Amino acid sequence: MNFPWNDTDVTASSGVPLAVAWLGRTSTDDRQDPTLSLPRQLTAARNALPGECLIVAHFYDVESGRMDLDARGRGQAHELLDIPIARDGGIQDLLAEAERPDRRFAAVICESVERVARRTYFGTKIEYELEQAGVMLLAADEPMPQLTPPRGGRARKLATPVLTRRVKQAVAEWYVLQMLELSWDAFCEHTEQGWNVGKPCYGYRAKKVPHPVAAKLAEGRSKSRLVPHPVEGPTVTHIFMLRAVQRLGYDAIADRLNLESGKHPPPTPADPRRALGRWSGSAVREILKNPKYTGYMVWNRRATKQGGKNNPPSEWIWSPRPTHEPLVTEEVFQAVTSTSRSRRGSRSTAGISNHPQAARVYVLRSYIFCDFCERRMYGKSRMGIPYYACEPDMRSQKDRGDWHARHPRSLWIREDDLLDLVHKFFAEHIFSAQRVRKFVPDNVVPERLRKELLDLERRLDNVLVQVEGHIPTGDEEIDRDFRAQLQARFADLARTRRTKAEEAAAWAVNGGLGGDLELLNKSSNLAALDEELQRKLFDAFNLELRYSGDTDEVLIRVTLGNCPE
Known part of the structure; x- marks a missing residue:
């Protein structure tokens, strides 16, 4: 790990502590508590530094380490948490200050190199940019290199520490990818078995089933299947018929539903504060585009980690067979899909x-x-x-x-x-x-x-x-009952x-x-x-x-x- 000392660096040889910046990162998606994880990372970094070093700046982010470098350090998730560490900025601020001649630090330390980035490419890129600026990247779980310039020469990059770091970065990236692959396979199997993920879509309600895993059952967790809602279910069928048969636009369908809001209650979003209390064209569109109403379980329609953007249908995961009671036939759903394509940009009124x-x-x-x-x-x-x-x-x-x-x-x-x-x-x-x-x-x-x-x-x-063809039996009561039953049967069939x-x-x-x-x-x-x-x-x-x-x-x-x- 090359440390290109220059004449402006302040080192322990002058009796002044070596200034070091701390870099931390945690993600709310990995079940870590940033209010505990980040202070723990800072303590580990302090304990690993030699006595002649002093942490003078704190840079940290609450975000995924798999994001592209250009997108890193720009979130505000840390502002929603009571983290007991004064923040000087994120990864972008750290790299920007490292380039300045008046930077406050001569080295950067993190708890472990995977805290810098979960992708080897971005981790080595950050390390290279710091090194080019004359700043060494240290890790608390690695042996500390020589921090002061040796007499008669510069500090040299050691082969073994570099190999160790690269292996650790590769293992960290492999571990994340493996977990993502296993998680993906589990969600696919979960979908094929017909289990619902998240809030049931409008028209259905959740039928909760005790969780088959004992540990999760002890936590009170359950799994759910979709069953038709007695009021919302017919509304969904009505919406599809208005679209497929009469080819009405989204807003026109919403207007009709609002005329009978008691019969067709409007949907409630996951966040009740966003509820409009009425039908809207966008709410109708979401229903008409949801293939779950055909009875098949479908997953991965949206990329939850990319702002909820819609994935193309080629990336959807379908159950191989129907898993719950359908509210529309597949033919009607396809008819609505073709109607949507032909009506794009038009209005009904x-x-x-x-x-x-x-x-x-x-x-x-x-x-x-x-x-x-x-x-x-x-x-x-x-x-x-x-x-x-x-x-x-x-x-x-x-x-x-x-x-x-x-x-x-x-x-x-x-x-x-x-x-x-x-x-x-x-x-x-x-x-x-x-x-x-x-x-x-x-x-x-x-x-x-x-x-x-x-x-x-x-x-x-x-x-x-x-x-x-009835032949009287001679018993007036029996004949009267027989005629009454025939009349009742005839009236029932006529109705x-x-x-x-x-x-x-x-x-x-x-x-x-x-x-x-x-x-x-x-x-x-x-x-x-x-x-x-x-x-x-x-x-x-x-x-x-x-x-x-x-x-x-x-x-x-x-x-x-x-x-x-």
Whole structure:
């Protein structure tokens, strides 16, 4: 460990104590108490220094030693703790002062070299920067080198201490990596077995199970599985249906839920102080993006040690099979995911946008896409005539693809031409007499409901057959009881049939017509409908227009039930 003495250094040979700075670090993530750990590290450093040395400055941080060096020493975690050591700064302040000619110290001591950094690269980098500034890095758990310059020469770097330090740094880094790998594997197994981590998501509640480890059970700890919440669970299903069937935006769904807040209670965040007391678009979005509602346990959706940023789906850990009762089907979840992609940047409500520059409405906004770049075309007026335009920034390097060379600088198409095509398409292909007659039973009402209705009809017929074929026994009391039981059975089946018929009608309305019973009657002349009704109809059929600038053609795509056309 080279110690390049110079004429300005104050050493023990002049009778003045050698000034030393102490460097400490602890992390709140390793179950250490910084108010105890840091004073212990300081005491260990004092005890290891020779008598001619004196600690004159204290630098410490409460943070992970695996962070990049540029990010180190910039946190405020120490301010939240009552640490009984006056702080001169963190690692960045230490390195900055080491470069100054008026620095207060000639050496730096730490309890152990892994306190400097948990990564060998950053630990040796800090050691090198200090050495270049003429400051030696000492460790309390290593033999103390010669601190005063020998007569007739400089202090020399000793091979064995360097090897010992590098081995210790490598072992420390290996230990952290091994613990992270073991912890990762444990969380994966925990997820595959269906155990929940953290607060249950909205719509579920925790079913606590005694912890299988005796020591943790003695501490009162438990594990939990997800079970549907009796009130919140149906709300989650309702939210997914509003998104998948009616394709409403996040804010529009939140507005509907707030109209029935008693039936659909808003979620409560982990920190109750942040509760809004109402539904918001962001709360709806979090629910629609959570795959746990499909019945699978999913972990690692967020990087907890990186500010909670969202990880890409490729990094999520899924259980191999469902582990709890689902609130939505996988098909509905996928439909919502595709709806989110197609609706990105659009809104559900009719009327003029609240943007200050908005001057008019565009009936087909959010439905038309450019076939070159896959971007949504936006409304724009020229000489009072409404158009839909695509004008990407051709200078931008972001998201460049094969389309870039073929895409015109500006691509426009008139709204009235598009509306004529759309209205004609719906009149001829959707609301023709033949299509209307078969639309509801064939494309909207689920097969399950149709089978249940047919079964109820059969069972009602059986009851009627028993009534018609009954031969009196001659015992008036027995015959009266028999007729009463048949009547009760018939009434019960009739009520069930009526309920199922109403459910089928609701599916027909919500699944095909966006919730408006009058749309079928009005659909013969779509141009006469106002913007709100037209957009409700377009949303019900998942309308999508793709404009090809090469051929000046428009591809119209709608979805009937689960069958795109």
